[in-house]
Amino acid sequence: MFNSNRYLTCGIDSKIPLDLQLFMWECVDQLPPERDYLQVFDLEQVGTMQSITHRSEEPEYRKVYLLPSEKPITEKLYIIDDGDHCTILLASEY
Template identity: 50%
Template sequence: MKPRCITRGIEATIPPWLQTLLWYMCDSMEVPERDYLQIFYLFCDGDRQRIEHEQEQPEYKHVVAIPDEQPVDAKVYIIEDPDHITMLLADEY
């Protein structure tokens, strides 16, 4: 398994439980091939955290909504390089 890294922006913005969920969503994808770029759109949906997970090739989309008292609005990337995997905010790219 490749080492996993998070940026300072992720550490400051995304709660640890939500980071863990995003890693899990990436790991548990049921696709023939996982793209090097995973995209997560995080939305406040009332008192729920809405997560839209996408990749371009092959096309994939999965949406979940979870009750949460403090939902986050953000766009998060998980980028897989040959030697590690990094979770970062889109504006840190």
């Protein structure tokens, strides 16, 4: 799972810096092979830090990262594997 070609939406391209996109893909890549097809990322500002909460339902998973950031972002994103391709998108684009 998550080994197909990877795509991003226009919303991701315009709102999420490339370094954060790559970080979230790496988070998914580091998961054990038993992965949910839907990975959820909640981005929030915590002081001057970027908080990224990565979670999934089956199997249940939750991990929080705090990264230094000059411009923290507040967004909800999904990374979805539909079997043919993997896509990162804003929740509002779903």
